[in-house]
Amino acid sequence: MEKHPDPETLSDFSRLALENRRLRRTAWHLSQCRSCRRALARLSPEGLSVLGRMLSRAGLETGSGELSVTGPTSYGSIFARVREKVAERAGGLEEDRRLAGERVEILLNTPEPERNALLLARADLRSRAVVEHLLERARVPDEEAGSLSRLAISVIRAMLDPGDPVDNALLADLEAEAWGLIGNAERIRSDLRAADQALARARDLLAVGTGDPLAWAQVAAYESSVRRAQRRFGDALRLLDRTITIFRRAGDRQGEARSRVNRGVTLSFQGDHSAAIEELEAARALADFEIDRRLELTIEQNLLYCLMDSKRFDEALRLLPRVRRLSRRIDRPLDRLELDWLEGQLQADLGRRAEAEKLLESARRGYIRLGIGYSAALVSLDLACLLLEDGRDSEVRHLAVESLPIFLSRDVPSEAAAALALFRQAALAERATVEMVREVTDLLRPERDRDRR
Numbered sequence: 001m002e003k004h005p006d007p008e009t010l011s012d013f014s015r016l017a018l019e020n021r022r023l024r025r026t027a028w029h030l031s032q033c034r035s036c037r038r039a040l041a042r043l044s045p046e047g048l049s050v051l052g053r054m055l056s057r058a059g060l061e062t063g064s065g066e067l068s069v070t071g072p073t074s075y076g077s078i079f080a081r082v083r084e085k086v087a088e089r090a091g092g093l094e095e096d097r098r099l100a101g102e103r104v105e106i107l108l109n110t111p112e113p114e115r116n117a118l119l120l121a122r123a124d125l126r127s128r129a130v131v132e133h134l135l136e137r138a139r140v141p142d143e144e145a146g147s148l149s150r151l152a153i154s155v156i157r158a159m160l161d162p163g164d165p166v167d168n169a170l171l172a173d174l175e176a177e178a179w180g181l182i183g184n185a186e187r188i189r190s191d192l193r194a195a196d197q198a199l200a201r202a203r204d205l206l207a208v209g210t211g212d213p214l215a216w217a218q219v220a221a222y223e224s225s226v227r228r229a230q231r232r233f234g235d236a237l238r239l240l241d242r243t244i245t246i247f248r249r250a251g252d253r254q255g256e257a258r259s260r261v262n263r264g265v266t267l268s269f270q271g272d273h274s275a276a277i278e279e280l281e282a283a284r285a286l287a288d289f290e291i292d293r294r295l296e297l298t299i300e301q302n303l304l305y306c307l308m309d310s311k312r313f314d315e316a317l318r319l320l321p322r323v324r325r326l327s328r329r330i331d332r333p334l335d336r337l338e339l340d341w342l343e344g345q346l347q348a349d350l351g352r353r354a355e356a357e358k359l360l361e362s363a364r365r366g367y368i369r370l371g372i373g374y375s376a377a378l379v380s381l382d383l384a385c386l387l388l389e390d391g392r393d394s395e396v397r398h399l400a401v402e403s404l405p406i407f408l409s410r411d412v413p414s415e416a417a418a419a420l421a422l423f424r425q426a427a428l429a430e431r432a433t434v435e436m437v438r439e440v441t442d443l444l445r446p447e448r449d450r451d452r453r
Contacts, residue, residue, distance in 0.1 A: 005029060010040050014047030024207040027051055099124075100133035107151060115151070119158040126159045131174050138181045140294065142334055143370060146185035149178040172209035176202040180222035187226050190374030195226045214255075217246040221259055228266045236266045257287035258295065265302055273310045277303065297326040297335060301342065308346055316346055337366040341379055348386060357386050378441075384427070385437050393430040400427035 005013070005026050012018045013026045030036050030051050040047040103125050110118050119125055134152035138145045156175045160168055183198035202219045209215055220239045227236040240263045247255035264279030280303050289296040300323050307316040320343065327335045344359030360383045367376035380399045387395045400423075419440045426432040 004033065004036055007039070007043060010036070010043050010047060014040070014044035014050055016050060025204060028203060028207045097129040097132070100127070100129040103127070103130050104133050104137075107155075115154060116158070119155060126155060128159075128170075128174070131155050131159075131171075135174065135177060135181065138178070138185075140332075141184060141188055142332060145188075146182050149181040149185070152178045169208065169210045172205045173212060173215040176205035176209060176215060177218050179205065180219040183226060184222045187222075187229050189372065190229075192226060192230055195229075199223050199226060213246045214250055214252065217243040217255065217259075221255075221262060224259075224262055224266070228262075228269060231269075233266055233270050237263065240266065253286045254288060254291060254295070257283040257299075260286065261295070261298055261302065264306075268302070268306050268309060273306045276306050277310075280306065293326070294330055294332075294335075297323070297330055300326060301338065304342060304346075308342075308349065313346070313349060317350075320346065333366065333370065334372075337363050337370075337375075340366070341375075341382075344379075345382060348382070353386060353390070357383065360386070381437055381441050384432070385434055385441075388432060388434045388437060393432070396427050396432055397430055400424045400432075 009018070009022075009026060013023065013030075016023065018026060030040060037048070037051070040051065107115060107118070107125060107130075131152050134148050134155070138148040138152065153175055156171050156178070159171060162168075179198045179202035183195040183202065186192070186195035186198060199219070199222065202222075206216055206219060220243050224236040224239040224243070227233075227239065240259050243259045244256055244263070247253075247259060260279045260283035264276040264283065267273075267279060268276035280299050283295075284299050287295050287299070300319065304316055304319050304323055307313075307319065323339060323342075327339045340359045341363040344356045344363060347353075347356035347359060360379055364376050364379040364383060367379060380402075384396045384399055387393075387399070423432060423436050423440050426436060
């Protein structure tokens with residue numbers, strides 16, 4: 001967790017007595033932390049004026065104790081200098097973008113220990129277009145997203161120029177997104193501590209970046225997914241409300257659609273399936289699926305989950321073929337596993353036990369193969385329910401030996417860890433019950449992150 005500023009820091013902030021990096025980092029923290037804003041107000045009313053001026057320059061402001069966003073007119077003036085810098089390079093950037101794919105392949109085919117030397121030797125590899133190409137690939141949440149983001153960071157750092165603060169601010173925005181993507185990748189791997197550390201790096205970089213609200217919104221969207229995985233649903237929803245406002249005012253329909261998907265998933269974890277379906281349908285209306293086919297799959301897959309959670313099995317069955325078609329079209333291993341898991345649950349709900357067992361076992365083995373241990377162990381719990389209902393206690397014991405220890409090595413809530421430990425002991429003694437598995441599953445269910453974005 002990020003450390004809250006102490007009274008001395010707040011006092012120095014009010015007097016603008018902090019060095020620039022700490023000043024901006026403190027302003028960033030205050031923009032998100034209501035309790036620290038209250039402390040600042042008690043300590044120094046002038047401090048709130050300082051904060052308001054700083055946030056106004058970044059296109060953000062505080063109102064009624066919450067962070068809100070200024071109108072779209074602020075976008076044209078705040079970043080004029082930055083945009084002039086981008087415009088100066090527009091011609092060269094188009095050529096760089098045309099060649100970016102080839103240059104990225106050169107980097108990827110170079111052994112990792114030799115990449116920094118290659119970046120120093122070849123100026124054509126040190127380009128914004130190469131960074132953008134790497135980040136675009138990293139936005140597809142698969143097993144390569146983290147390594148692609150880290151390579152983007154290496155390119156960014158090779159491009160830094162002490163004499164060009166405007167360009168460095170642009171690069172800080174890009175590096176912030178790279179760390180946000182790393183945080184998202186760590187969340188998918190169920191390493192929430194590493195995800196938090198990556199997001200802290202992203203926030204530090206935003207504090208020295210351009211102040212572009214869209215850069216903030218990109219990172220906040222990744223952070224909201226981590227907060228959801230931590231079951232901090234209120235924090236996740238507050239972040240998403242801000243990102244939705246920023247994307248809408250910037251005219252970024254795709255960004256708004258992705259944030260609404262994220263919001264819908266969070267609401268479904270809270271048990272409000274009707275509101276979740278409304279958000280997902282709103283996202284469907286906003287999104288351009290010609291631009292992002294995977295967003296279409298994400299929306300339809302999460303609608304399928306919500307219908308199942310609402311016990312609307314007939315509607316879920318009607319939607320299932322569409323989700324299958326979209327999954328086959330995109331043809332990514334994680335999507336196929338997610339669909340096997342989802343369909344296995346649906347078949348179990350419908351009483352089709354043999355088909356459910358086959359699908360769940362396929363998903364479990366696939367997650368183990370990809371090293372996504374948390375998902376493998378969660379599927380094992382679903383499978384354990386089926387086996388226990390059939391009186392196959394010895395097979396549940398095997399599952400406990402093979403899969404469940406993965407849970408206890410992860411960052412899970414204490415009450416869930418305690419329940420898992422008890423279940424494992426019972427399974428090893430072949431005394432586990434269906435009720436015990438369901439109790440553990442209910443505790444852990446919010447940890448299953450269905451939105452891979």
